[in-house]
Amino acid sequence: MSTTQSERLRELLEPLVTSKELDLEEIEVTPAGKRRVLRIVVDSDEGVLLDTCAELSREISDLLDARDTMGEGEYVLEVTSPGADRPLTEHRHYVRATGRLVNFKLAGGGELTARILKTDDEGLDLEVPGVKGRKPTARRLAFDEIDKARVEIEFNRRNSAAGAEGAEDAKAEEA
Incomplete structure (x- = not known):
């Protein structure tokens, strides 16, 4: 049975990444002139610090050299x-996006932008923002109703507790 280079890399690197309490989200090998770029994307529920990426990069480099x-x-x-606007594809991505505004492309067609309030095994509890002075409304969305989902970047969120958290996230992403 033949395996691709990405599969072999995942098999090799996943134990190292998970030992750091991180999730191995993506492995991508792309040509760049005479060289290749090996891009490894990691994440966790608490986010990933720049120092963690640097340390992991050294360890991965040593492992690949061996x-x-x-x-x-x-x-x-x-x-x-992962970038702040990366697609949400796994259950854990939706859990991590709780409190965030998300743009959903719906399986039956159409689009919805709403804030994730709660995630469970079947789907999401959402708050759909009110339009033109109307109050927000609650909505339930099952996972099988979602074709694509992506976090919306918010610069001026008014909700005080979540806004402070979002501002901290934005500062961390800028660093």
Whole structure:
């Protein structure tokens, strides 16, 4: 049974990443001129600090140097956390996005922008913002109704507790 390079890399790197209490979200190998770029995306419920990415990058580099997983040729290693606007594809992504405003592309067509209030195994409890002075409304959305979902970046959120948290998140992302 043949395995792809990404599968072999995941098999090699996942134990190291999970030992740091991180999730291995993505592995991507792309050509860049005469070299390749190996991009490793990690995340956790608490987010990922720049120092954690740097430490993990050194450990991954040492591990790859000790094995022949990348084969011949030069490559650039990039260890990063997902961007703020990355797609939500796993249950844990929705849990981590609780309190955030999310744009949903619905499976039956249409679009919805709402704040995630709660996530369970079947779906999401949402708050749909009111339009033109109207009050927000509650809505339940099952996972099978979601085609795509992406966190919306908010710069001027008025909710005090969540707004302070969002401001901290924005500052951390800028760093």
